[in-house]
Amino acid sequence: xxxxxxKEEIRYQMKQAxxxxxxxxxxxxxxxxxPPLKEYGDFSCNLAFLLSKNLKKNPFEIAKYIVNDILxxxxxxxxxxxxxxxxxxxxxxxINFTIDMKKFLKxxxxxxxxxTQMPKYGNNKxxxxxxxxxxxxxxxxxxxxxxxxxxxxxxxxxxxxxxHNVKVLNYVDDSGLQVADIITAFKYANxxxxxxxxxxxxxxxxxxxxxxxxxxxxxxxATRPDLEVxxxxxxxxxxxxxxxxxxxxxQIVKRVLxxxxxxxxxxxxxxxxxxxxxxxxxxxxxxxxxxTLKEKKVIRFETSGKNVGCWVFTxxxxxxxxxxxxxxxxxxxxxxxxxxxxxxxxxxxPFELEFISQQxxxxxxxxxxxxxxxxxxxxxxxxxxxxVKKVITIIDYRQERLQSLLVEILINLGIEKTKYSYLxxxxxxLSNKTAELFGFSLKNKxxxxxxxxxxxxxxxxxxLDLLIKKAxxxxxxxxxxxxxxxVSQIAKEIAISAIxxxxxxxxxxxxxxxxxxxxxxxxxxxxxxxxxxYARGKRIYNKIENINDYLEDYALTDLDLTSTEIELIKxxxxxxxxxxxxxxxTDPKLVARYLFAVSALFNxxxxxxxxxxxxGNKKNIRIKLLCSTLSIMEHCMKIIGxxxxxxx
RNA sequence: GGGUCCAUAGUUCAGUUUGGAUAGAAUGGCUGCCUGCGGAGCAGUUGGUCGAGGGUUCAAAUCCCUCUGGACCCGCCA
Numbered sequence: 148x149x150x151x152x153x154k155e156e157i158r159y160q161m162k163q164a165x166x167x168x169x170x171x172x173x174x175x176x177x178x179x180x181x182p183p184l185k186e187y188g189d190f191s192c193n194l195a196f197l198l199s200k201n202l203k204k205n206p207f208e209i210a211k212y213i214v215n216d217i218l219x220x221x222x223x224x225x226x227x228x229x230x231x232x233x234x235x236x237x238x239x240x241x242i243n244f245t246i247d248m249k250k251f252l253k254x255x256x257x258x259x260x261x262x263t264q265m266p267k268y269g270n271n272k273x274x275x276x277x278x279x280x281x282x283x284x285x286x287x288x289x290x291x292x293x294x295x296x297x298x299x300x301x302x303x304x305x306x307x308x309x310x311h312n313v314k315v316l317n318y319v320d321d322s323g324l325q326v327a328d329i330i331t332a333f334k335y336a337n338x339x340x341x342x343x344x345x346x347x348x349x350x351x352x353x354x355x356x357x358x359x360x361x362x363x364x365x366x367x368x369a370t371r372p373d374l375e376v377x378x379x380x381x382x383x384x385x386x387x388x389x390x391x392x393x394x395x396x397x398q399i400v401k402r403v404l405x406x407x408x409x410x411x412x413x414x415x416x417x418x419x420x421x422x423x424x425x426x427x428x429x430x431x432x433x434x435x436x437x438x439t440l441k442e443k444k445v446i447r448f449e450t451s452g453k454n455v456g457c458w459v460f461t462x463x464x465x466x467x468x469x470x471x472x473x474x475x476x477x478x479x480x481x482x483x484x485x486x487x488x489x490x491x492x493x494x495x496x497p498f499e500l501e502f503i504s505q506q507x508x509x510x511x512x513x514x515x516x517x518x519x520x521x522x523x524x525x526x527x528x529x530x531x532x533x534x535v536k537k538v539i540t541i542i543d544y545r546q547e548r549l550q551s552l553l554v555e556i557l558i559n560l561g562i563e564k565t566k567y568s569y570l571x572x573x574x575x576x577l578s579n580k581t582a583e584l585f586g587f588s589l590k591n592k593x594x595x596x597x598x599x600x601x602x603x604x605x606x607x608x609x610x611l612d613l614l615i616k617k618a619x620x621x622x623x624x625x626x627x628x629x630x631x632x633x634v635s636q637i638a639k640e641i642a643i644s645a646i647x648x649x650x651x652x653x654x655x656x657x658x659x660x661x662x663x664x665x666x667x668x669x670x671x672x673x674x675x676x677x678x679x680x681y682a683r684g685k686r687i688y689n690k691i692e693n694i695n696d697y698l699e700d701y702a703l704t705d706l707d708l709t710s711t712e713i714e715l716i717k718x719x720x721x722x723x724x725x726x727x728x729x730x731x732x733t734d735p736k737l738v739a740r741y742l743f744a745v746s747a748l749f750n751x752x753x754x755x756x757x758x759x760x761x762x763g764n765k766k767n768i769r770i771k772l773l774c775s776t777l778s779i780m781e782h783c784m785k786i787i788g789x790x791x792x793x794x795x
Numbered sequence: 796g797g798g799u800c801c802a803u804a805g806u807u808c809a810g811u812u813u814g815g816a817u818a819g820a821a822u823g824g825c826u827g828c829c830u831g832c833g834g835a836g837c838a839g840u841u842g843g844u845c846g847a848g849g850g851u852u853c854a855a856a857u858c859c860c861u862c863u864g865g866a867c868c869c870g871c872c873a
Contacts, residue, residue, distance in 0.1 A: 178813075665807065672821040
């Protein structure tokens with residue numbers, strides 16, 4: 148907030164300069180940035196460079212002219228309201244501003260309450276839907292899936308914290324090829340349902356299915372083509388919910404899903420509704436949409452060429468895409484259309500919501516079921532009775548092309564482009580060291596792509612367990628008198644925070660090379676580092692007696708703060724603008740990076756500015772700074788899912 | 796063949812949307828700092844032809860072109 152005021156003041160003055168030159172401010176993109184060196188002041192403006200094009204003059208001369216002649220009174224206004232103490236011109240043509248620190252600090256310390264408040268600007272009436280995780284229910288989550296879940300969950304937390312109305316969906320492809328694979332294995336390849344005496348398989352059913360059953364059946368296809376035939380039959384049969392194989396499949400899916408959710412809940416991910424592909428197929432959604440697509444001439448029936456007999460969508464950029472095959476079955480891609488339209492609320496809802504279970508955060512998880520017409524009064528939940536403002540889907544970037552096709556179809560149906568968006572993230576690969584450690588062959592590459600089919604992956608549960616163990620040891624090193632139960636509790640919180648922070652801090656569009664040792668570090672730019680600096684701060688906080696006495700009044704005489712303290716104050720001041728930027732760019736990474744920067748500055752402050760043994764005004768000021776830092780750290784930690792700890 | 800994305804310190808990554816001053820973190824290596832509010836920390840040091848070449852510009856890691864290396868997408872599979 149304080150920063151915004153400052154920037155606005157500078158911007159206003161720069162606009163005055165523009166008026167002098169008779170240039171429309173809209174034609175020129177004035178940037179107010181922070182210079183790389185302290186000697187250049189606190190803010191910097193590029194106006195002179197921009198004008199040099201129009202005026203065909205040396206930017207340095209323009210800058211000097213602006214500062215000395217156009218805005219001369221801007222310089223000597225020290226006793227007025229201005230927050231700017233001085234203006235200077237630097238080498239190539241920068242106009243640099245120095246803050247009047249006394250005034251700045253005065254505003255900061257008298258507005259701590261509002262500065263440290265979470266900015267709220269969502270509209271509660273409009274609903275935002277986020278779909279994430281959506282892992283095929285035939286295997287346990289691996290570290291690549293965590294990336295999806297954590298990004299989605301952090302985005303959810305970010306939007307929720309800023310006052311938006313958000314719900315999270317998790318799509319379960321319970322009738323796809325991957326599920327058919329393990330069903331084939333159980334039914335026709337003599338692979339038992341239960342994990343009996345198979346080495347290296349943990350107790351969880353999802354691990355058994357993913358680590359053993361799925362890999363095994365894929366190996367068997369090479370020598371048993373009959374199994375692939377069986378799989379194809381199963382796939383077709385799964386479209387009918389009443390046949391025996393569908394009922395069997397539902398049982399298997401349910402067990403895998405239960406275990407997958409456990410992993411997600413362990414990582415503190417929140418969901419509201421589970422959607423099932425089988426229900427989308429069984430409902431009449433597709434029939435209605437197919438009709439509409441035909442009526443609106445979005446798709447056409449091909450009478451010649453390679454797609455003869457199919458219903459085809461012609462994309463402007465991607466060419467032809469088959470939606471309905473010549474045998475009248477619908478393609479994988481076509482199934483996404485009814486789901487997208489359902490999410491957007493553009494079609495009559497054929498589903499009702501059924502309570503499944505409570506989650507780790509005491510919220511309820513629901514699943515869709517097809518409406519029972521005879522039972523009209525059944526509990527139709529109001530969870531999605533809002534106007535859907537936006538749907539955001541977190542997807543593997545390899546699906547981006549299909550999603551862009553989908554958007555094209557939605558636009559053809561008259562839906563605004565902005566309503567449906569997707570975030571494609573690059574995959575997680577394994578570092579050579581890690582691949583080697585888990586016994587995967589290397590092939591002379593920089594990193595190894597994971598593959599569920601080939602059994603090349605590191606499971607989420609394995610990574611989490613490893614971290615818990617590591618944290619456990621560290622806690623025992625540091626705490627002599629502590630109960631085993633408490634150690635376990637804290638170790639888990641540290642491990643979760645480490646994983647979540649790791650997966651959200653990277654840019655979504657860059658590949659991550661996952662190394663089981665380096666990536667799951669507890670030191671440096673990590674979740675535990677943030678937790679540690681928070682714990683240090685909190686410990687001081689708890690030792691302050693009568694803390695309210697310090698927070699109420701303040702004396703602003705003699706504010707001789709250290710440079711570290713000023714840096715921390717500046718950083719804290721950027722809280723709300725960082726949150727806003729993060730929301731506007733739908734990028735939770737920005738919050739993570741900000742949080743780390745605050746934590747690092749706080750550790751500096753901690754080393755150099757003692758609080759408890761300090762007295763008088765200095766103590767007062769430092770306590771205020773401590774409290775405001777802890778407060779914004781809490782906000783940010785909540786968004787990232789890094790647990791605030793008082794002891795670790 | 797058509798298209799998308801990536802390449803920055805030994806390693807893992809920010810910075811590229813919107814061009815700005817001496818390219819930043821973390822980690823590793825080396826060196827200091829605990830009778831102090833918790834050393835999971837702090838300070839210092841080491842380490843970069845920003846893949847290569849050209850272009851645009853007062854100014855390029857950032858924009859444009861070419862090339863090299865890598866990943867991926869392009870099915871009546873899901």
